[in-house]
Amino acid sequence: MATSACSVALFVLIGVAGRAVSAVTDGMLPNGHFEQGPDESQLNGTRVMGRYSIPHWEIYGFVEYIGSGQKQDDMILPVPEGEQAVRLGNDATICQQLSVVRHTYYSITFGAARTCAQAERLNVSVTPESGVLPIQTVYTSSGWDAYSWAFKAKHTTVWLCIHNPGHEDHPACGPLIDAIAIKTIRPPHQVKSKQIADNMLRNGDFEDGPYIFPNTPWGVLVPPITEDEHSPLPGWLIMSGTKVVKYVDAAHHAVPHGxxxxxxxxxxxxxxxxxxxxxxxxxxxxxFSVGDAGNGCDGHQLAVDAYAGRATLKVPYDESHGKGGHKRAELEFVADANLTRVVFHSANHHIKSDGTLCGPVVDDVSLVAVHKNAARRRLRM
Structure with missing residues (x-):
């Protein structure tokens, strides 16, 4: 986290211990939509002047209170949920104090949209942990994306902060933030197989993951993650520099299983x-299953490259018409190490007719040990 953001977090902890603490339950944080706004007397145009002006939140730096449809130069600023959002200018921060269960894992989901900066990123922290999320790539036609980030609670009371570390010539050229939610997720314990047919993968069906806003059809982005114990998608790593994978639900997408x-x-x-x-x-x-999310990703040959140790398999899904469907695939291999990395990525880049990125769906992944005799019989066939 940037030095200034760390200072903010420490100052918050020391200076405002007497403020009300929000006991969290799965779903939207108190005033997570920012529909409760500051009094007119606490605004200078759109800039929020008081540290406690937005109910349930504390702010630092250049923070603006934005209404849906508001214009900046020739750009209209949309709001995905409700009528209001906040914008974080140079080195600006919003924080909320939360009451949590110690040693429990949580995932944060929030909506973010770029404005006029080119390489925007956000620093999300829950004391004492933090992570930088790249948000320069837009994955929806509305300009708003939902991002996730996870943490393990070290204390019963923590501060959630979202900080814009950017420094632009125009102090208001920062990201918009709206709709902030939390969800308890299962700890990423290693699977202990007792039977040869047991799935050795953790969360192979992806049923445990970040909170998805029920009224948004674009899922939740899971950013690059290097430590699976803090993944909002328990058990899984996202290997990338700045790109993401998308966590999708059956309510808005074609999901192969569950x-x-x-x-x-x-x-x-x-x-x-x-x-x-x-x-x-x-x-x-x-x-594993490979398919089409039913979100209009048509006219392409969807394919997934799968790796298990040194073994590889390309699985095309030629039946894709952007309306759903899937097929099952298998990769058999012999382990050559004590640790085997299972990897999936899209074989190609795909763009929908509205210019947004899309790709194949992966689901219902299992890894099982095979009897040696069965493996030999299969090889002879």
């Missing part, structure tokens, strides 16, 4: 991965 899946929207620039303990020389079978 209620959730992952759409690989960044081509080869982002991979979904998980490391599993294996026995060298033992055969294994990786099974």
């Amino acid at each position: 209620s959730y899946a992952v759409e690989l929207v960044a081509g080869r620039e982002a991979a979904l991965a998980q490391e599993v303990t294996t026995v060298p020389g033992r055969p294994y079978r990786l099974s």
